[in-house]
Amino acid sequence: MKALVLAGGKGTRLRPLTHTSAKQLVPVANKPVLYYGLEAIRDAGITGVGVIVGDTGREVQSAVGDGSAFGLDVTYIHQEAPLGLAHCVLIAREFLADEPFVMYLGDNFLVDGITGLVDSFRQADYDAQILLTKVAEPQFYGVAELGPDGEIIGLEEKPEHPRSDLAIVGVYTFSPAIHEAVRAISPSARGELEITDAITWLIDNGRRVHSHFVSGYWRDTGRLQDMLECNRIVLEAIEPDIRGTVDGLSDITGRVVIEPGAVVENSVIRGPAVIGAHTKIVNSFVGPYTSIGEGCTLEHAEVEYAIVLGESTIRGVSRLTYSLIGRNVEVTRAPGVPDTCQLMVGDHSRVQVRS
Template identity: 75%
Template structure:
């Protein structure tokens, strides 16, 4: 069995971060979201993986390499434009051959892995098995209508009146017959080949499509609040590990990870938090559910429930919360007139300041 991982797309909901970085490489607890998916595939016994890449192909290649660090053999499949999930299957025909495969959206975050889904598909007699989860507001998702045996009878895309509360998660298993489906469908009103249309084609043509419910936690990490929530979920599971240097004036409480080369001086760290390699935390407070990336500096500052990416500096600012700070960013106190904010902000940014 093979895997097709989708790591293209524009990531418009996470701009400006995704102007310069792949959305699949945004870190959760200092590890890119994409890596969690690759590890889940490996743990399910799948080692041959194709990664569909777009404008951020170079960055994804640099991060993943040949896949050997994950125990995988990776092939890269370029997609010239984001023309839909079914289009990804269409252009991957040569790589996939006649093997069954898992299609995994690289910006999806699953706790608990996909071994149950893969094993059920291997042992069953269906042509596709689709991962589903119950949601409170199904009108905002692709929704599956189920039969009494768990088979999928029909799909709705963001329906005004949903026929169920089962949303489609971004992990699918397919037999080779799906190649007929993606060739048979036509572009949607968005101009894309929709995977939901391909699945509906399978159903309409008498092929069995079964459902599989998410056993753990799932999020599509396309929005800031989703990234922060995933960060919280992962940090809930970390174990205390102090490999860096912590001075006697600092107070560390709870599950705190300080990576090798990191330095903590005269600071309060309240877990769960992760401090990356070679970071410096000086005369600061770092509160729960915060991830500080590699080579960051947090000095005379307060921050909690946030993610700070590699190489950034937060100096003299309090209090930062519910924030995602990109790579090599400088956040500092303005000099001069009191109660004045001095900002240099890129396109599509969002800044909230106290009035």
């Protein structure tokens, strides 16, 4: 059995961060989201992985390499434009050959992994198996409608008026029958080959398609609130591990990880929180559910429920919360009077200030 991991796409909901970075590489608890998926695939006993990449392919390839760090053998497949999930299957035909496979959307996050899903598919005689979970805003997802006996009677991709609240989770298992399906369908109104249309084709042509409900935690990390929630969930499970330097004036409470080379001086850190390697925290407060990347500097700052990527500086700012700060960002207090805000903000950004 093989795996097809989708690591392309535009990441429009996380702009401007994803103008310069792949959305799958945004970190949760200081580890890229994509890594969690690759580890889940390995833990399910799959080693042959095809990774679909697009405009950010060079960055993804640099981060993942040949896959050996994960115990995988990775092949990269370039998609010239985001033409749909079914199009990804179409262009991966040579790699997938005639083996069953898992298709894993690289920006999805499942706490319990995919071993149970893969095992159930291996033991059954399905041509496709989809994961479902109830969501509050189904219009942002592929949506499934089930009949009275749990059978799939309809699938829609991001419908304006959803017929149910059952979102299709971004992990699928397929038999080689899916290759005939993706060749048979036409682009949707969005101009994409939709995987929901391909699965519908399988159902209409008498193929066995099964649905399975997610029992654990799942998120599509395409939005700020989802990233922060995933970060919270992972941090809830960390074990304290202080390998950096903490002076006697600092107060470290709860589950806190301080990586090697990090320095904490006259500061308060309340876990769960992760402080990256070679980061310096001075006269500052780091609150719960916060991940600070490597090589950052916090001075006279207060940060809580946030993700801060590497090499960024936060100085003289209180109180920063519910935030995602990119790499090499500088957030500082405006000098002098009056008490003003000074901003230089790129396209597709969002800034909230207290008036």
